[in-house]
Amino acid sequence: MSAIFIAIVAFGLFGAAVFISGFIVAVREAVRERRDGAPEGEWVDKGRYGWSAFFAVFASAVVIALAGVNPLWIYAGPLLAIVTATGVGIAFFVGRDKGVAAPSLERP
Amino acid sequence: MDKSILSLTADLTPALGFATMIGLGLFLLVLSFAIKTALVRNTHDFIIADRKVGFGFGVGSVIAVWTWAMAVMMSSAMTFRWGLSGLFWFVVPNGFAVIAMVPFARILRRNMPQGYTISEFVQRRFRRSRVASGIVTVTMIFGILLEILINLKGTSVVISTVFSIDWKVAAVVGIACVLTYSYFGGLWTSVMTGTLNTLMVTVPAAIVVAAVYEQVPGGAAAVFAAADAADARNLSVLRPDAAAGFGVTLAFGLLAATVADQTFWQKVWAIKGREVARTFFWAGALFYPIPICLGMLGLVGIAFGLSTADIGGDLAAVGPYIVSHIGLPLFLVILYVLAILAACYSTIDGASAALSSIVAVDVVKRYWPETREGALFLVTKLSMLLGGAAATAIVLSGIDFTTLVLTTYALKTSILLPLVLAILWPRTNTVGFVGGVVLAILIGMPIYETQGELIGTLSIVAISGLTVLTAGFFGSERFDVSTLRRTADIVIDDGAGVPIAEPAE
Numbered sequence: 015m016s017a018i019f020i021a022i023v024a025f026g027l028f029g030a031a032v033f034i035s036g037f038i039v040a041v042r043e044a045v046r047e048r049r050d051g052a053p054e055g056e057w058v059d060k061g062r063y064g065w066s067a068f069f070a071v072f073a074s075a076v077v078i079a080l081a082g083v084n085p086l087w088i089y090a091g092p093l094l095a096i097v098t099a100t101g102v103g104i105a106f107f108v109g110r111d112k113g114v115a116a117p118s119l120e121r122p
Numbered sequence: 123m124d125k126s127i128l129s130l131t132a133d134l135t136p137a138l139g140f141a142t143m144i145g146l147g148l149f150l151l152v153l154s155f156a157i158k159t160a161l162v163r164n165t166h167d168f169i170i171a172d173r174k175v176g177f178g179f180g181v182g183s184v185i186a187v188w189t190w191a192m193a194v195m196m197s198s199a200m201t202f203r204w205g206l207s208g209l210f211w212f213v214v215p216n217g218f219a220v221i222a223m224v225p226f227a228r229i230l231r232r233n234m235p236q237g238y239t240i241s242e243f244v245q246r247r248f249r250r251s252r253v254a255s256g257i258v259t260v261t262m263i264f265g266i267l268l269e270i271l272i273n274l275k276g277t278s279v280v281i282s283t284v285f286s287i288d289w290k291v292a293a294v295v296g297i298a299c300v301l302t303y304s305y306f307g308g309l310w311t312s313v314m315t316g317t318l319n320t321l322m323v324t325v326p327a328a329i330v331v332a333a334v335y336e337q338v339p340g341g342a343a344a345v346f347a348a349a350d351a352a353d354a355r356n357l358s359v360l361r362p363d364a365a366a367g368f369g370v371t372l373a374f375g376l377l378a379a380t381v382a383d384q385t386f387w388q389k390v391w392a393i394k395g396r397e398v399a400r401t402f403f404w405a406g407a408l409f410y411p412i413p414i415c416l417g418m419l420g421l422v423g424i425a426f427g428l429s430t431a432d433i434g435g436d437l438a439a440v441g442p443y444i445v446s447h448i449g450l451p452l453f454l455v456i457l458y459v460l461a462i463l464a465a466c467y468s469t470i471d472g473a474s475a476a477l478s479s480i481v482a483v484d485v486v487k488r489y490w491p492e493t494r495e496g497a498l499f500l501v502t503k504l505s506m507l508l509g510g511a512a513a514t515a516i517v518l519s520g521i522d523f524t525t526l527v528l529t530t531y532a533l534k535t536s537i538l539l540p541l542v543l544a545i546l547w548p549r550t551n552t553v554g555f556v557g558g559v560v561l562a563i564l565i566g567m568p569i570y571e572t573q574g575e576l577i578g579t580l581s582i583v584a585i586s587g588l589t590v591l592t593a594g595f596f597g598s599e600r601f602d603v604s605t606l607r608r609t610a611d612i613v614i615d616d617g618a619g620v621p622i623a624e625p626a627e
Binding site for chain 1: 160161172173174175176177178179180181182185205206209210213214217218221224228232310314317318320321324325327328329331332333335336341342343345346356357358359394395396397398399400403404406407408409410411412414415416417418421
């Protein structure tokens with residue numbers, strides 16, 4: 015087995031662990047929120063994604079192009095796929111403590 | 123590279139194939155039953171998850187519903203057909219289509235916080251026009267049927283290629299598995315099982331693709347050299363024939379596939395409002411690696427000099443063929459099959475959940491508003507079974523579903539700009555919206571048929587958009603967006619006659 019393969023397997027296991035940890039936390043949170051029954055508070059979303067979106071699209075194009083430059087870049091796909099799993103796992107934690115205790119829009 | 127070394131991995135029996143499909147289905151069934159018990163009490167929970175889907179589940183489930191059989195198998199197929207240019211044109215617009223939802227999702231979630239479906243928005247946006255909302259409802263239903271049958275086809279291709287099971291049997295077993303588990307929990311089931319399926323697609327895909335390259339004599343360097351030797355253009359992303367052949371058309375088609383698809387709009391209204399925009403951005407960005415990773419199998423197909431005939435006549439089978447013939451250990455082949463099945467199952471259950479919201483809100487509650495909760499809940503759930511059955515019947519009939527593909531394509535592409543303008547431009551009016559869609563189909567589709575995909579697609583988009591703009595400039599109407607806030611949650615008659623939520627005003 016090559017070093018890159020071993021690295022991908024190890025990284026994959028790490029990514030899966032992050033994902034599953036986040037999944038369990040988020041399931042518990044969803045059940046707790048359901049029991050609480052409180053609707054989402056008032057929210058304002060001022061996030062800007064223009065440059066980030068451009069970067070994401072551009073980066074995907076560059077990664078594909080690089081796979082045609084050097085064979086090592088072929089492994090970028092598998093490594094990034096694990097980043098996806100890890101990213102979703104992180105998203106569970108990032109979205110966790112963002113509760114807003116403002117008056118409800120939906121239920122007076 | 124000598125393709126004669128490729129032979130089917132031993133012990134890939136039909137029994138193992140059935141066990142894999144049914145085993146995954148049973149696992150998801152247990153999960154969905156637990157989800158139903160904890161989270162689903164009524165139709166509102168079933169179709170919109172009480173609007174409490176969090177950021178992580180939002181990202182995971184959006185990736186899951188967008189990871190079609192197309193993404194996992196066609197990425198390899200397009201690379202196999204066009205080299206890295208095929209992968210480029212397949213992948214780049216794919217993630218962008220999800221990110222493109224961000225502004226529209228943010229606007230509608232803010233202005234119509236208690237919406238359920240995009241057809242419901244159109245109905246309210248155009249003064250309860252039944253024609254406008256009817257067009258959108260029909261388009262959504264066609265789109266959902268197409269999603270289900272394409273992914274059923276994907277399931278049957280991978281199962282028949284790897285396990286030598288009759289593709290029709292594979293399709294029936296596949297749809298039975300999905301509908302059984304998705305029947306229980308609706309959107310919550312779809313969101314949670316879909317998110318879990320994202321894990322099952324990503325990590326296994328990464329390990330299997332890396333293992334395939336380990337198995338190739340000479341590894342990635344040998345594949346790289348062989349692909350280059352076969353045709354130097356295989357390693358370039360700049361082939362103009364790939365762009366003209368499918369790239370530009372696909373880009374518009376993908377945009378229509380998200381912006382004009384209830385599967386995504388259902389998520390917009392189910393995810394917590396403050397997380398909607400961020401969810402679609404993360405989902406689009408994190409989606410990219412999946413087709414990039416699996417697309418690398420296409421280069422292996424090129425390197426071995428495989429022909430379409432070698433892989434059974436279907437380009438989509440190139441990935442499953444390589445994985446099952448290159449000599450990987452049995453468990454890795456099963457892992458790959460599970461990854462494909464996870465992608466197909468999650469898209470089908472996402473589409474079924476979207477269908478349930480359309481039936482509940484745009485059909486039953488619109489035409490029979492007095493329907494009681496018990497009956498509504500039952501009809502909503504049965505609609506998922508009916509949609510699955512209809513799609514399966516189309517697949518099994520063996521008929522060429524080109525007509526359905528073309529009809530859906532025409533409707534979705536025609537609706538794209540009118541819908542975007544309806545969301546963004548207050549002067550968009552009913553005449554422009556309906557006229558734009560109708561004219562785009564009546565004039566644009568004949569152009570599409572006679573002049574080809576590229577000119578046809580551009581014509582459809584241009585005709586629909588110009589019609590809406592013209593009608594808007596000549597009309598005096600200005601839509602008051604605040605009226606959308608009057609949209610209320612479905613009233614849940616729990617016996618005490620108490621609605622679960624009041625209108626926002």
